[in-house]
Amino acid sequence: MLKPYHQLTPRGKVERLRRLALKALEQYDFEVTRLSLITNSFNGIFRIDTPTNEKYILRVNLPEGGHDYDSVHAEAIWLEALSRDTDLSVPHPLKSRNGELVVEAAVEGVPEPRLCTIFSWVPGTDLSKHISTANIYKLGVLSAQLHRHAATFRPPQDFNILCFDKVFPFTEPVILFDDKFRHLFPPERRGYFQQAVDWTQEAIDYLMSCDEPMRVIHNDLHQWNVRVYRGILSPIDFEDLMWGWPVQDIGITLYYFYEREDYQELRTAFQRGYSSFSPWPEHYPGEIDAFIASRGVELVNFIIQDPNPEWLAQAPIFIEKFGNRLVTILKNR
Numbered sequence: 001m002l003k004p005y006h007q008l009t010p011r012g013k014v015e016r017l018r019r020l021a022l023k024a025l026e027q028y029d030f031e032v033t034r035l036s037l038i039t040n041s042f043n044g045i046f047r048i049d050t051p052t053n054e055k056y057i058l059r060v061n062l063p064e065g066g067h068d069y070d071s072v073h074a075e076a077i078w079l080e081a082l083s084r085d086t087d088l089s090v091p092h093p094l095k096s097r098n099g100e101l102v103v104e105a106a107v108e109g110v111p112e113p114r115l116c117t118i119f120s121w122v123p124g125t126d127l128s129k130h131i132s133t134a135n136i137y138k139l140g141v142l143s144a145q146l147h148r149h150a151a152t153f154r155p156p157q158d159f160n161i162l163c164f165d166k167v168f169p170f171t172e173p174v175i176l177f178d179d180k181f182r183h184l185f186p187p188e189r190r191g192y193f194q195q196a197v198d199w200t201q202e203a204i205d206y207l208m209s210c211d212e213p214m215r216v217i218h219n220d221l222h223q224w225n226v227r228v229y230r231g232i233l234s235p236i237d238f239e240d241l242m243w244g245w246p247v248q249d250i251g252i253t254l255y256y257f258y259e260r261e262d263y264q265e266l267r268t269a270f271q272r273g274y275s276s277f278s279p280w281p282e283h284y285p286g287e288i289d290a291f292i293a294s295r296g297v298e299l300v301n302f303i304i305q306d307p308n309p310e311w312l313a314q315a316p317i318f319i320e321k322f323g324n325r326l327v328t329i330l331k332n333r
Contacts, residue, residue, distance in 0.1 A: 002109040010040065016109045017044040017060050024058065024105035024116035027096045043239075048118070055121035057091065059239075060105075060114050064172075067239055069102060070160035072115050075238045076101035077159055078216055079119070086149055088142070089234035091119035122236055124229030131223065133269040136257075138233050140273025143221060143253060146235065147246045148278055150215035164219070164244030165208060167200045167294055168301060176301045184304070184316060189323045193297055195330055200294035203287055207245050210283065216241055217249040222256040246281040250274070251291025258292055259325055286333050293329045296322040 005016060014037050021044065025032055034049040035058070044060035061067050076093040080101075083092045096103050106113035127135060168174050175181065176193065185193065218225075220240040227234040250270075257266045271280055282288050300322060303315045 005109060005111050014040050014044070016107065017114075018046070020044075020105050020107045020110050020114055021046050021058055021060055021116065023107055024060070024103050024114075027098070027100075027103045027105075028094065028118065029097050030054075044114075047121075056094065057119045057121060059117050059119070061116065061239070063112060063114070067115075069115060070158075071162070071241075072117060072239065073102050074155070074159050074161045075241055076117060077155060078153065078241060079238060081153055082146075082149060085153075086145065088145060088149075089122065089229075089232050090238075091122050091234075091236055094118040094120070122227050122229075122234045124227035124232075124234060126224050127226040127228050127233065128223040130228045131266070133265060135228065135233070136266045136269040137273035137276075139221075139223075139226065139253070140270040140275075141277050142226070142233050142235060142273075143246075143250060143270075144274040144277035146218055146221070147215065147249065147281070150217065153216060155216070161216070162242040163214070164217070164242050164248050165204060167197050167204065168298060169242060169244075170298070170302070172302060172305060174301055175305055176297070181304060184319050189319075192323060192326050192330060193300075196290075196293040196297050196326055199290045199330075199333065200297070203247075203290040206283070206287075207247070212245060214243040214245060217244040217246065219244065219249060219252060221249060221253050224256075247283070247288050248291045250281070251288045252295050254288065255292045255295040258329070289329060289333055293326060296326060 003012070005013065008016065017040065018035065018037070021035060025035070025048075031051055032048055033051050036047045036049075038045040038047055043062050046058045046060070048056040048058055050056075061072055079090055079093050082088055082090045093101050095101055101117065103116050104113050105116050127139065162169050162171075176185070177190065218235060218238060218240070219242050220237060221235060225235060225237040227236060254267055254270065257263050260266065274280060300319055303318060304312070306312065
């Protein structure tokens with residue numbers, strides 16, 4: 001009898017997922033010379049090498065956070081459209097032998113079937129290793145390019161994704177204010193978090209009432225989801241895409257720069273880059289800051305319910321660190 005998956009070591013889990021990945025590859029028409037793990041910190045990400053020296057990415061999707069067939073399939077559809085309609089360097093989804101953008105595979109020892117997708121290889125290294133005002137200017141341009149394409153994108157009828165019409169748009173329950181986490185949220189900190197939730201909801205209510213229609217947003221465009229190669233920025237990891245507005249997307253991007261000493265300089269560079277391609281989408285001062293705050297609140301809610309023990313162990317440190325940052329954000333609103 002096989003040992004339960006959740007009791008395996010990280011290496012043991014990877015070996016099981018690798019067998020599942022090989023099972024998924026049976027549904028495609030190319031030969032594989034090597035299948036090697038890149039990461040299994042969330043999804044299982046494998047590199048595929050072929051006899052013709054081509055490289056691909058195979059993603060074994062973790063069935064959490066609303067990443068069901070509809071969302072994974074929608075991701076592939078938008079990437080197809082971006083590849084077809086723009087000159088952007090984005091991963092291109094590959095179709096299976098049967099013409100499917102998403103396949104399902106299962107093996108004994110992995111507790112549920114997993115959705116699998118294969119994408120073209122995107123060369124380069126993470127933008128996080130190349131932070132400069134020049135590159136963040138380019139990131140602003142890239143963000144604007146994605147938003148402009150999304151404004152004209154007409155998805156098929158089976159394009160079903162989540163909607164950023166509430167503070168916590170993913171499928172996880174909202175538990176950060178539950179009594180069992182009271183020790184992590186003393187009264188003053190809890191008050192700051194509640195202020196952030198209320199502030200974000202007010203910003204969403206405004207967006208819902210204005211004439212600007214929703215569009216598809218990347219919803220996770222940060223410096224670890226952008227590759228840099230020969231001066232070109234390539235966005236990757238579109239799995240969190242949802243209906244929303246550009247200001248929400250920008251808030252998420254800027255959240256990951258906020259604690260840096262050069263934050264204002266980088267934000268200015270990003271805005272200059274964006275505005276060189278499209279009008280800056282902020283409707284009123286502080287609108288984007290509300291979505292910077294909401295990103296942190298959302299991450300806190302995610303971390304405290306993640307089954308990964310490493311994430312849970314870091315939760316108190318992350319909550320204290322973000323709580324201090326949130327105080328600054330709220331004071332500057």
